[in-house]
Amino acid sequence: MVTAAAIDDSSLQLTFVLFLTVVVITLFTALLTAPQRDEISEFYLGNRAMSPLRNGLAMCGDYLSAATLLGSTGLVALTGYDGLMYLGGTTVAWMTVLLLIAEPLHRTGRFTLGDTIALRLPRRQRSVRLALSVCVLAVATLYLVAQLVGSVALLTQFTGVPSATTRTLCVAVIGTFVILYASLGGMPGATVIQIIKAVMLVVGVLFTAGWVLHHYDWNPNALLTAAADRSGNGARFLEPGLRYGGTVSNKLDFLSLELAIVLGLAALPHVLMRLLAPRGSGVLRSSLLWAIGLVGAICLGAGVLGLGATALVGQDAIVGTDRTGNASVLLLAHELGGSLLTALLTCLAYLTLLAVAVGLTLAAASSLAHDLYGEVIRKGRASETEELAVARLSGAVIGVLGILLALVAWGSNTATLAFLAFAMAASAILPTIIYTLFWRRFSAKGALLSLYGGLGCSVLLVVFSPVVSSTEASIYPDADFAWFPLQNPGIVSIPAGFFLGWLGTLLDKGRPEQSDVHEEFEIRMLVGADD
Template sequence: MGESQVLPSDGAIVNTSIFAVFVLLTLYLVYRVSSMRTSSDYFVAGSSFSGAQNGVALSGDFLSAASFLGIAGAIAVHGYDGFLYSIGFLVAWLVNLLLIAERMRNTGRFTMGDVLSFRMRQRPVRAAAAVSTLAITLMYMIAQMAGAGGLVALLLNVHSGAGQALVIAVVGVVMVLYVLVGGMKGTTWVQIIKATMLMLCAVLMTIFLLGKFGFSFTELLQRAAAHNPHGSAIFRPGVEYGKSGTTKLDFVSLALALVLGVGGLPHVLMRFYTVPDAREARRSVVWATWTMAAFYVCTLVIGYGAAALVGTGAILDAPGAENSAAPLLAYRVGGTVMLGIISAVAFATILAVVAGLTLTASASFAHDIYANVIRRGDFEPDEVVKVARVTALVIGAASILGGILVNGQNIAFLVGLAFAFAASANLSTLLYSLFWKRFNTTGTLWGIYSGLGSCLLLVIFSPVVSGASDSILPNVDFAFFPLKNPGIVSIPISFLCAAIGTFVGRDDQEEERRAEMEVRSLTGLSARS
């Protein structure tokens, strides 16, 4: 079962056709539902979605190519250690449910910068929030673009770097179209459709897989162990992260990033503004959590099923390596048609997630930087929307270039890095702003920039960039930080620096704004809709 897996040549036509139909239908839907009379319509869909709708859209935003392609591949190759991504991604939502969702909805309006700057000095804090948002969203988008390149390399049998780069560029262009045409309302409906399709495909693949083994999960696991070089070790921790003390520490760092990162992801936080009140924001998180719990249970079966039916060797030999596990399994289970459907859903996943990220980044730049830093609050709403659209074009181009650079890396791993950036730069300042009365502007700036800077520095000088065979630059070695995920160092640095900055800096808050934020965050009184 370790032989190279070759997909049929006629499958490329089926895959491309199904994907093209999906893109055309969703673009038409985005055009029909788009209603952008105000900046609120463009950025947060006029806060018109229910908790259930937004919860499904949240799961669509969050269940990215990392969840569908990266985790399935990681489980197929590394077993239990790959499933740790699923556990981390799911448990992380408790942070949003218990600490962030309600207070975010009550306090802000469009972006994370609204909350952080509420009782601080507006311009420096909004600028810092926008820099953080742009860095995190770009990192996340690069991971999705890399997924697009790997997936198309497999489906269309494109092995050349130029061919994969062209595919990444096409995905980027379509993604920008979603944002320019539909704004938040159109993007949200794409997320809802995509999440529904993704869940249906995951459930159907799980049922078909179990059916092939007489609905015996034990038999499926035994076959998976037989076709994985690690054997029964894939059912225990340690295949990927148990090789040495360094790899074990790397796992702890990754776990911290996954669990704490969701609470700082800008595109997730922005979704809390698309509902009318805090109650619906809480309902959104509950709906999203249950949806994702069902999906991640399916990934366990899909991942081990890929090892059982496709074989670890065939997965690693295919274009896209680990990221090819789910498509190869779809072909083995249901032939060309099933492969085409799964491929379309995977593409839809990438497009929808990147569209949401692009909208978040463009909204942050337009609302925080342009409207409140450059124009100092003196602006026309139409003007801000125009700036957001131009920013979307720039962000799209940057993500295409980044996706080409990291093409071939495991997507789940790249997203883990984005989570480390989010937890390091945003979580400390958000929690301190919402729960610590003394927290001030200096603490906010120190928290954001220390977390973002330390995380970036540690990644640059880690095996992710150089010094290893799977590094971005494998032929050079300037790495001195041994861990691939910096969360265990950069997250505490952010919390510590934010606290020190608060005690060092002067208390520049207005007492009225401080009291207003406390009342509004707890009760929702006077919250802007």
């Protein structure tokens, strides 16, 4: 956390005007495209006739958060090669989604992941839906808090450490916009802001990256040499191990982080919900290819921005402003284009975290309304009007919960919170997805043990990790009860989630699911109802 303003006030004022203008336009458009009828399919899935490019832009917008624009560039600016490796993991994660779960999930799902599990495990579907709703709520809320905390961290670059009133106002305003987009606009409204945000992100990042390369006559070697010279680490800046090298703990931490990123994406609730939106599997494949290309381009641009920040601003200036490196892209923008470019990128960062927060809120609200209320509480007897009302109310409740938790955790590192959400999703939700789709013997008891056990294991390891205590960057820096040495629990909790799903299935002595149920599920997974 910085202690003084990093950027001048004129940039903040211009940012406010630009952000408010974009929000008013997108909110008006979202309300115009919002569901006009009491049909849950329209609220959950939106316009299913969109082209692959528009679907790909929406997927890209759903995934890329402010942590990519601010945290990733900062990581590259401070750690060089290690930061670039992290960006590579972000791109590879989409390949996991494309090759492993996208089409089987799309063919067997309806509105939520719970519908896929219900088709595969019909006898005990309600208990599994309940467990899944708990996990979705936990992951989505933590990721939502990360976005709202990021809004305070971004404001800090302009005002220094904000007062309690300023923090509350910032989080409340962003959170209110999130509730309006999610609860009133549904999936159509969320799609509008995701597409606009993705287009702006691609243009903004690639334009600024091109400006950096132009400064060095489009010679990447010159950029790398200048970044190494001003990094304070010389040639080591361009070699592996600057941050995640040396001790065994550091190397395991990097492996744990990469596992969480690569596997966690395939289990994030808002990404899974987006996979169900395209009407046909062919459109889904093309959409994912667009998403992979767009995410890869932005990650490449973010790497150039990180190196450019070190080369043009200098690592000493970056660390002196913000030791986490989150200010690096804004300092670079100010160095290149003054207040105007700084305001444009800051507005883009706010729009990015707002769009991701909307997708998370909508996914959590859909799971609570459809899986928990519609299928567990009302046992499938709720009308569409009733379920839609619960979905809108759930969006408001989740938004308010996120605001309150963000005000408590405002000093936490945004990227750390986001990566913990990835680890929780990969530990609890991903094993259930994989076993449901590909293991014939998988049972409801295995699903319950995987969901609750994976979530509990990841949360337990986080509580007793350096994220919470024992270091200056911890939530409670003066306390010391961290016996788990790693920042991210993925390397332990992800295998634990898979093991518990396997163990629960072996221990399930109840009547196995009927073979004809599995055969019907398998046929649908391979062929689909729409192909």
